[in-house]
Amino acid sequence: xxxxxxxxxxxxxxxxxxxxxxxxxxxxxxxxxxxxxxxxxxxxxxxxxxxxxxxxxxxxxxxxxxxxxxxxxxxxxxxxxxxxxxxxxxxxxxxxxxxxxxxxxxxxxxxxxxx
Amino acid sequence: xxxxxxxxxxxxxxxxxxxxxxxxxxxxxxxxxxxxxxxxxxxxxxxxxxxxxxxxxxxxxxxxxxxxxxxxxxxxxxxxxxxxxxxxxxxxxxxxxxxxxxxxxxxxxxxxxxxxxxxxxxxxxxxxxxxxxxxxxxxxxxxxxxxxxxxxxxxxxxxxxxxxxxxxxxxxxxxxxxxxxxxxxxxxxxxxxxxxxxxxxxxxxxxxxxxxxxxxxxxxxxxxxxxxxxxxxxxxxxxxxxxxxxxxxxxxxxxxxxxxxxxxxxxxxxxxxxxxxxxxxxxxxxxxxxxxxxxxxxxxxxxxxxxxxxxxxxxxxxxxxxxxxxxxxxxxxxxxxxxxxxxxxxxxxxxxxxxxxxxxxxxxxxxxxxxxxxxxxxxxxxxxxxxxxxxxxxxxxxxxxxxxxxxxxxxx
Numbered sequence: 102x103x104x105x106x107x108x109x110x111x112x113x114x115x116x117x118x119x120x121x122x123x124x125x126x127x128x129x130x131x132x133x134x135x136x137x138x139x140x141x142x143x144x145x146x147x148x149x150x151x152x153x154x155x156x157x158x159x160x161x162x163x164x165x166x167x168x169x170x171x172x173x174x175x176x177x178x179x180x181x182x183x184x185x186x187x188x189x190x191x192x193x194x195x196x197x198x199x200x201x202x203x204x205x206x207x208x209x210x211x212x213x214x215x216x
Numbered sequence: 217x218x219x220x221x222x223x224x225x226x227x228x229x230x231x232x233x234x235x236x237x238x239x240x241x242x243x244x245x246x247x248x249x250x251x252x253x254x255x256x257x258x259x260x261x262x263x264x265x266x267x268x269x270x271x272x273x274x275x276x277x278x279x280x281x282x283x284x285x286x287x288x289x290x291x292x293x294x295x296x297x298x299x300x301x302x303x304x305x306x307x308x309x310x311x312x313x314x315x316x317x318x319x320x321x322x323x324x325x326x327x328x329x330x331x332x333x334x335x336x337x338x339x340x341x342x343x344x345x346x347x348x349x350x351x352x353x354x355x356x357x358x359x360x361x362x363x364x365x366x367x368x369x370x371x372x373x374x375x376x377x378x379x380x381x382x383x384x385x386x387x388x389x390x391x392x393x394x395x396x397x398x399x400x401x402x403x404x405x406x407x408x409x410x411x412x413x414x415x416x417x418x419x420x421x422x423x424x425x426x427x428x429x430x431x432x433x434x435x436x437x438x439x440x441x442x443x444x445x446x447x448x449x450x451x452x453x454x455x456x457x458x459x460x461x462x463x464x465x466x467x468x469x470x471x472x473x474x475x476x477x478x479x480x481x482x483x484x485x486x487x488x489x490x491x492x493x494x495x496x497x498x499x500x501x502x503x504x505x506x507x508x509x510x511x512x513x514x515x516x517x518x519x520x521x522x523x524x525x526x527x528x529x530x531x532x533x534x535x536x537x538x539x540x541x542x543x544x545x546x547x548x549x550x551x552x553x554x555x556x557x558x559x560x561x562x563x564x565x566x567x568x569x570x571x572x573x574x575x576x577x578x579x580x581x582x583x584x585x586x587x588x589x590x591x592x593x594x595x596x597x598x599x600x601x602x603x604x605x606x607x608x609x610x611x612x613x614x615x616x617x618x619x620x621x622x623x624x625x626x627x628x
Binding site for chain 1: 258261262263264267268273275276277278281360362363364389390407408409411412413417515516603
């Protein structure tokens with residue numbers, strides 16, 4: 102039996118969660134105070150994911166705040182950053198507009214309006 | 217005469233405006249110093265906002281837009297690029313902008329929503345030279361997220377407040393090397409989840425009970441000397457360590473920006489750095505309300521919005537002449553509880569008391585004491601200075617009580 106201790110990042114409560122593993126099997130998840138925490142802990146031991154937020158260059162020389170519209174594999178964060186930094190946004194854009202699609206299973210979308 | 221003038225168009229000001237409008241007030245004006253609404257949220261491009269308020273995870277600009285959209289749809293007037301110079305106790309506001317020069321506005325009610333500022337280097341007394349490359353974390357955040365500049369390549373961060381933690385990740389993502397985050401206290405001032413996702417994810421060391429004791433470099437920062445501190449927070453000589461770096465970020469606390477509040481002669485709370493308020497967020501000056509980070513520094517913008525809505529609704533009631541003092545009960549804190557907001561109760565209605573504890577505690581009981589008798593208790597498995605707590609106080613509990621205080625009891 103191996104133990105993984107982690108802090109849940111789903112909400113600001115930051116519950117300390119302990120996952121006990123029996124080989125590849127999850128034997129128990131303790132410390133979470135909600136269902137989302139259990140789902141996070143499971144994802145964290147199997148395939149950790151993070152939402153990436155950053156900025157993208159605009160054609161007018163300014164920058165635009167962006168995010169991946171769902172979490173991507175944690176190991177791909179820096180690759181995702183390279184894709185974001187290689188792209189230039191055409192204006193105008195609105196919140197939610199897709200700027201890059203199919204980025205490690207997510208889309209990079211605008212998080213602010215800019216004209 | 218304007219019914220309601222709101223000073224500050226950040227999350228607090230916008231939420232207060234929307235709440236006042238929804239309570240029937242139409243003659244509202246928001247004064248905002250910046251070129252757009254949203255306040256500090258505009259530069260907080262990371263996610264994690266709005267889970268409490270909207271049930272979804274938003275970035276700062278997205279959260280701000282939720283309110284800005286309402287302000288626009290309701291047609292609430294906003295003056296941007298407008299700096300308020302003074303507020304008098306009888307509610308005359310002097311402001312200035314490029315188009316109108318200096319002008320005065322008389323208001324039936326005012327809501328102060330100016331937010332807070334970062335504690336600067338000058339407040340820390342760090343020895344050494346004064347080179348370029350030393351920024352408050354929020355300044356660096358603005359440079360990276362709004363202006364598109366990376367202020368440095370190798371970074372040490374002093375203070376583990378949330379902005380510092382967020383910037384550790386942000387600078388790493390943009391290609392800088394963050395060498396360490398030093399925290400004077402034996403615990404972090406930031407949220408646990410930010411330690412996890414901003415430091416642990418990227419292998420950035422968090423050095424608790426450490427501080428920067430010297431700054432090196434003439435024109436540009438060349439490095440800092442850090443040291444472990446003893447239990448009295450004094451640096452231990454033999455633990456001194458030199459770290460070469462070109463950037464030092466300071467994330468060492470936020471201070472409510474209350475110059476206008478002081479001018480208006482409003483009674484202040486020395487612990488929060490904000491005004492003393494009642495449950496309606498009304499200050500000691502009738503008709504002047506305050507909310508958000510200018511009242512006390514919040515952990516979550518969601519709570520700022522909620523508090524501001526209380527202020528907006530209460531200001532509307534005041535303007536309609538519906539509010540009046542029913543009682544005057546001061547609320548004290550025992551030292552283990554650092555402060556409460558509100559600090560006094562003037563109406564017999566259910567009240568949510570917000571408070572912060574002075575240290576990290578496990579397994580405690582928060583007692584509400586009325587005239588020397590415990591009238592209400594709440595157990596908390598843990599309490600930390602970095603996390604604001606709250607409890608609901610039902611009106612019948614303080615019926616006939618002349619003085620309240622909040623006490624923390626350690627159950628061991």
